[in-house]
Amino acid sequence: MKIATWNVNSLKVRLPHVLDWLAATQVDVLCLQETKTEDKAFPYAELAAAGYGAVHDGQKTYNGVAIVARGDVSAVHCGIPGFADEQKRLIAATVGGVRMVCAYIPNGQAVGSEKYEYKLCWLKALAGWLREEMVRYPKLVLMGDYNIAPEDRDVHDPVAWKDQILCSEPERMAFRGLLELGLSDAFRLFEQPEKSFSWWDYRQMGFRLNRGLRIDHILLSPGLTSLCRSCSIDKAPRKLERPSDHAPVVAELA
């Protein structure tokens, strides 16, 4: 089974890229973040024509998450149980016997800001819920836009980014907290090129100069880690006209 995560930064704008990419890669499950659309405008028909079902939890303008998949999608759940949140940032569903959790973790804006506190609270609630969810579902994958670069090697300029948003120690501690639940970073199970990133700023030729961060991740429960055969970042869609600022991350499970 081939699984992937992609922050598309508006599904309305990026739908042609998504459809082309699905056809080219033949992934079985694709988690989307920042659809920026309400459910009634979600392109269910276009995806169905391509052979994919979908579940979506969205809102106008901001956020919005979806799981696009071939085959049966069951036991759909939106949001973190017990954590009241207006923002549509998490959707979970079971596909092919695997629990797929698609998350758009808050950006945090600036260290010390109100949004930063919200981000840390959100991560704490996520970890608390996942601890139980992993018992219920031994085969679980958490994928999405984490808005955290876990280590300095995930940052093009670690000195400039030191203690900045996406790289601060409390954010990295929260990421390690997820690993301590038993989750593994699929990307780091394999040898990878140096300076591998999943997001590049639109400004200042960020992509051409490879000034990026690795903030999109696929984390696997122990029951899936042993089945993971590969994990990579596909930079091809980032090179297209009017790209998302994020590239998809793909993993293959036996």
Place this chain on the structure above:
DNA sequence: ATGGCTTGAGTGTCAAGA
């Protein structure tokens, strides 16, 4: 340079992203 792009809202120009 709290800037530099891009998106959605909505028709002015701003909020938000990362």
